[in-house]
Amino acid sequence: MAHSNTSGSYRSSAAASLHAADDESRLVALARIGNRAAFDELVRRHADGLYAVVARLCTNAQEAEEVTQEAFLRAWRGLPAFRGGSQFFTWLYRIGVNEARRRSERSRRGALVVALDEHRAREACDGSMLPDDRAEQAELRRDVDRAIGGLPVDHRAALVLRDIEGLSTAQAAAVLGLREAACKSRLHRARSALRLALADHDPRQATS
């Protein structure tokens, strides 16, 4: 019975995701012929995800928002040329990542920790944690932010797409315009660097 329930819920969630994909391709098709309402719906669906990706590649929160806006603007203008060979969101993320990289090359990294502190300030308002836990959590997050911020942009992008946004390796490789093997290699380097950087929080990580 439990099995049939699990199977039933799996089927309904698979059907929902198929429906969502179908719905999304319909929205993309409408947006391609200039339907702004359809494109606005795509913006509502993907703005937060795109922001989460580019925020890790930009120097501050304002720049991350500008990159998000610019990516959507370019997507809107370039949509008639979008062949639909890839998913809409991987195409959109690719535009966003390229824009963030372009700006990053211009300004070089350095202010990333400051940038993420702006985000963390918003999170600090969470009153459900004890002050000690909150402080410990904040320190750990700062160290994670610093460790991620210390990675080369390309390695960081692979890590963000795969381990934060949860894309498959194939999707992350498509966003970065890489072969899967190259994407895996960058991802592995990023993960190894993070393990070393975060070894203080868990000594067993440095030894393995």
Next chain:
Amino acid sequence: MMPAHRFASTRLWAYRDGTLPDGEARHVRDHLAGCLECRESLAGLTAVAMRVRSSKPPAPDGLAERVIAHLDAQSAAARLSVVSSAADDVVRGRRSSRAAVARRVAREQLTRTLPLAFVIGLLVTLLKDLGALLADGLTLQTCAICGANFVVAFAVLNLGLVLAIGSTTLTRRPR
């Protein structure tokens, strides 16, 4: 019995990501069951992955609506730019057509006034300076007199035409 080797971290990551082929994944799983060191290693990887995953920066409130507003503003600016560039083209077109008309008028004026000025200059010379021309022949002085008559005739003719065109333009109703 504890196995003597450990898996490379790339293989453990692949196992954790679920990207190993079935047979290899089963092999790793069997190995992990009897190897504390590899289990700890895998736990370490999982801890890093969890920390990275939970470090996702939150998007600012109202981001999507601001993006939509930005798209609206850019579309409006693009429309305005199309209208303004079309207006620029019209003005530029008018300016260039005015300049072309002025050049054509000047060219026509020159081609018409030059022979007329020559004829008038010759007539004035015959009437006024024929005696001196016959007496002295074709000297530098008589040539200068003929030339001066021609230049004066040309200047007077053109001045008259310019004044006539100017007054016509001034009295024309603006479009």
